[in-house]
Amino acid sequence: MDFGVFYRSGYQFIAGHCQPTIASCRLWQCSTFHTHSVISINKEYPRDGIKTVMADHHQTLPPLEWIRVFEAAGRLGNFTAAANELGLTQAAVSQRIKNLELQLGAQLFNRQARGVILSIQGESWLPHVQSALNQLLHSTANLFELPRRKITVAASSSVIELWIVPRLRNIAQQLPHVQLSFETIQHLPDYERSEADFEIRFGDGNWPGREAQRLYAEELAPVASPALVQENGNWETLPRIATSGPRDGWRDWSIATGADIQPAPSLRFDTFVQALRAAEAGAGVLLGSLPLCDSAIQSGYLICLADRALRMEAGYWITWPRNRPTFAERGILIDILRAPAAEQNA
Secondary structure, three states: OOOOOOEEEEEEEEOOEEEEEEEEEEEEEEEEEOOEEEEEEEEOOOOOOOOOOEEEEEEEOOOHHHHHHHHHHHHHOOHHHHHHHHOOOHHHHHHHHHHHHHHHOOOOEEEEOOEEEEOHHHHHHHHHHHHHHHHHHHHHHHHHOOOOOEEEEEEOHHHHHHHHHHHHHHHHHHOOOOEEEEEEOOOOHHHHHOOOOEEEEEEOOOOOOEEEEEEEOOEEEEEEOHHHHHHHOOHHHOOEEEEOOOOOOHHHHHHHHOOOOOOOOOEEEOOHHHHHHHHHOOOOEEEEEHHHHHHHHHOOOOEEOOOOOEEOOOEEEEEEEOOOOOOHHHHHHHHHHHOOHHHOOO
16 A cells, blocks of 8 residues: 555545545555554545544554464464464463464464364465565675675584585685584484584475475495405495494395395494495495495595495475575575586585
């Protein structure tokens, strides 16, 4: 609406509704302060002398905090999950939702024995709220965000050493003003305590309150030192090396390929990079992550022993909090980290 002089003939605006009338309408005053917008409409005397009617239409926008709580609860479908994401108690989330419903005069959630679900009105309003919050977030970042001087990345030691380190030169060339800081994640609960700008996580790409892009597709295949294979011939008789963690293991490999299930591996490490170094040293055959083994294979320290790979549904993702403002360096860094090794320093 143009808040200059507003003129329409043939309509009368009363309490937010538009009804036909022969009165002429002119916007007489519009004053905005804080979250209140007051519009006074003066129906002037037309030529036939119909009486003037004055109507004030008050629109009060609910507090932004209540709206943010509604968005989180509606997106997650759970007050407790929303409380965890926003750093509030479940009772505080419930109270803010109740206050919001009272102010709007509408029920946004249907309370059930096992939780809550969005009402029809809540489900209809949620996408509009999300769009408005995203526009506010991005416009704030575009107008006021200064270039980032420091970016923190949290990841496992194996991903940092085998995936990120080979890309540091390219990062430095494209983001020379940025200081990169790394946090090593040892166990899954460490992610909950991290305040990093980016976290590299293993999974299906879905984490509450986080955006994610796949870093690489996880493919597994047996790898070993060329000297070890040359000395023994049949690699299937060699000692097996395994890694603790979420990746598929030797049993999954045997089932997928139809091979005989072998005894338990002779060596087991709690990080992939340790297992990789053992394989390079000739200690046995590793069911290796081909993306993380790429440099060792290209350098001749390892050879791949199968003409097929076991591809996992889950994989490594670069993730970041959904509720943090964007910054220009984010897209550049993500593009570099997701690029194949062959594109680095090209």
